[in-house]
Structures are given as C-alpha cells and as structure tokens.
Amino acid sequence: MGRRLEVDRALCFGTGLCAATAPGLFTLGADHVAAARTGELTDPAEIALAEEVAECCPREAISLRPE
Known part of the structure; x- marks a missing residue:
C-alpha cells in the first residue's frame, strides 16, 4: 500500500531539514x-x-497518509 506525503504549510517555518535530508522528497520554496x-x-x-x-x-x- 502506498503513502502520500504531506506538509502542513501553516506549521512549517522553513528549517530546511527535510529538503537537506531527502531532496528527492522535499523542496524548500522561495518563501522558505x-x-x-x-x-x-x-x-x-x-x-x-x-x-x-x-x-x-x-x-x-x-x-x-495511507493512499
């Protein structure tokens, strides 16, 4: 069973840890x-x-989330 990856943009404050650790899964936008x-x-x-x-x-x- 697949999974769907989600980021709650209201909670994120742009440390960039996710994009640095898994650049194939996350990006950090211009708004950080x-x-x-x-x-x-x-x-x-x-x-x-x-x-x-x-x-x-x-x-x-x-x-x-489960797909």
Missing part, C-alpha cells in the same frame, strides 16, 4: 516553506526515509 513531492510513495526505502524525516521535523509539519 517546505513542499512535498506529489504522488504516491510506493518504494519502501522512500517511505522509510519520509517517516524518518517526519519524526525529525521540529514543528511536526510532515505527515504520511
């Missing part, structure tokens, strides 16, 4: 707010990395 890659994550390694990054987010702005 993170954006997640769109689409379903199905690769177990990508899902594990996304879970790790979500756990490290200081604002808990990153979540993974």
